[in-house]
Amino acid sequence: MEDEKDAFYVVRKGDIVGVYKSLSDCQAQLGSSVCNPSLSVFKGYCLPKEAKEYLVSHGLKGGTYAIGAADVQNDLFGELVACPFQQPIYSKGKAFDTHSPEKRLRHGLESGNIGWVGSSSVPANAQRNHLKLDNYIEVPTISSKCLYCILEFDGASKGNPGPAGAGAVLRAEDGSLVYRLREGVGIATNNVAEYRGVILGLKYALKKGFKHIRVQGDSKLVCMQIQGLWKTKNQNMADLCKLAKELVDKFVSFQIRHVERDFNSEADAQANLGVLLKNGEVQDECDMNEYKCL
Numbered sequence: 001m002e003d004e005k006d007a008f009y010v011v012r013k014g015d016i017v018g019v020y021k022s023l024s025d026c027q028a029q030l031g032s033s034v035c036n037p038s039l040s041v042f043k044g045y046c047l048p049k050e051a052k053e054y055l056v057s058h059g060l061k062g063g064t065y066a067i068g069a070a071d072v073q074n075d076l077f078g079e080l081v082a083c084p085f086q087q088p089i090y091s092k093g094k095a096f097d098t099h100s101p102e103k104r105l106r107h108g109l110e111s112g113n114i115g116w117v118g119s120s121s122v123p124a125n126a127q128r129n130h131l132k133l134d135n136y137i138e139v140p141t142i143s144s145k146c147l148y149c150i151l152e153f154d155g156a157s158k159g160n161p162g163p164a165g166a167g168a169v170l171r172a173e174d175g176s177l178v179y180r181l182r183e184g185v186g187i188a189t190n191n192v193a194e195y196r197g198v199i200l201g202l203k204y205a206l207k208k209g210f211k212h213i214r215v216q217g218d219s220k221l222v223c224m225q226i227q228g229l230w231k232t233k234n235q236n237m238a239d240l241c242k243l244a245k246e247l248v249d250k251f252v253s254f255q256i257r258h259v260e261r262d263f264n265s266e267a268d269a270q271a272n273l274g275v276l277l278k279n280g281e282v283q284d285e286c287d288m289n290e291y292k293c294l
Contacts, residue, residue, distance in 0.1 A: 010042040019047070148173035149210045151201040153217040154267035155185070155193025156275055164188040165274020167267045168201030170208075179204060180285040182270040184277030194219035195240035197271060198226070200282070202247040215256040217267065223258040 009020045150171040157164040164185035170178045183200050185193045198217060205213050217223060224230035225241045226248065232238040248254045261268070277283065 006045045006047075008044055008047045010044065147210060148212045149178065149205050149208075149214075151198070151205060151213055151215045152264055152267040153194070153197035153201050153215065153219075153222075154264055154271040155190055155195070155197045155219065156268070156271035157185075157188060157190040157193050158275055161187055161189045163275050164190070164193040164196075165271045165277065166193050166196035166200050167270025167272070167274055168197050168204065169266045169270060170201055170205055178287065179208075180266070180270055180287075182274035182277065182283050184274055184279050184281045186279030191219070191221055191237065192240065193271065193274075194222045195237070195244060197267065198222055199240065199244055199247065202244065204284070206247065206250055211251060212253040213251050213255075215254070216259045216264070217256075218259055218261045218264040220258045223256050226256055 007022070009022070011020060150173065152169040152171070154167045155164065156167070164187065166183040166185050168179075168181040170181065172178055181200055181204055183196060185196050188196075194217065198215065201215070202213070215223075221230065222244075225232055225237070226244050232241050273283075
C-alpha cells in the first residue's frame with residue numbers, strides 16, 4: 001500500500017478539473033457554488049517534485065493546481081482509481097511515467113490551459129488521448145463563466161490624504177462586464193483606498209459564489225503586499241492586507257498582477273465616483289446581458 005502522505009486527488013466537477021493534496025482541500029471545490037454540475041473523484045500517488053516546482057515557477061503555488069483538459073493525457077497523473085468522496089479507496093497508484101512532466105506542463109502553460117493558482121478551468125469536450133475522467137459518471141458541459149471571474153480594482157484620494165473612494169469591476173472570464181462597484185472611504189490615503197477597492201471586489205465575488213478569481217490593479221504596493229513580497233509599514237495597512245489575504249484564502253484559485261493605469265480605467269472611474277459617497281456607502285451596477293449564472 002502506498003504512503004498516504006503522497007496521495008493526491010483528481011476531481012472533476014462539470015467542466016472543472018482540480019488536482020488536490022487531500023480530500024479536505026477538495027471541499028472548497030465541492031461545496032456550494034453558483035452552478036451545481038455532477039461530480040467524480042479519483043485518487044493517485046506521488047505527484048513529482050519537479051512538476052510542482054515547475055508550476056510554482058510559473059506563478060502556481062500551494063497544493064492545488066490548474067490544468068486544461070486538452071492537456072490531460074492518459075499518463076499525466078499515472079494510475080488513478082475512482083474514489084468515493086466520503087471513503088477514499090487505497091490504490092497501488094504508481095508515479096508519473098518516465099516522460100518529463102515538465103514538458104507536459106510546459107505545453108499546458110504555453111497553450112494557456114494551465115492558469116490561476118488553485119484548481120482549474122477545463123473544456124469538457126476534450127477527446128483523443130485524454131484522461132477518461134467521465135468513464136465513471138456522466139458530466140454535463142457548463143460554462144466556466146459560472147465559476148471564474150476577473151476583478152479590476154482601484155482607489156482614489158483627493159488630497160492624499162483627502163476624500164477617498166474605492167472602485168472595482170467584476171467581469172466574467174470572457175471579459176463581459178458583470179458588476180461595477182464603488183464605495184466611499186472617507187478621509188484616507190490613496191493606498192488605503194486601493195486596499196478598500198480590492199477588498200470590496202473580493203467580498204462581492206465571494207458573495208456571488210465565484211470560486212476562481214484573477215485580480216489586477218495599478219497599485220503595485222497592494223499587489224506585492226498581498227503576495228507577501230513586500231512588507232507593510234504601518235498597522236493600518238497591515239490590517240487591510242490581512243483582511244485581503246483572508247478573503248483570498250476563501251477562493252479555490254487566485255492570481256493577482258500589477259497593470260499600468262491605462263489598463264485600469266474602468267475601475268478608476270468607479271473609485272472616483274466612490275469619492276462622492278459617504279464612508280462605507282456602497283453602490284453597484286449590474287450588467288447581466290451576457291451572464292446568466294448568477
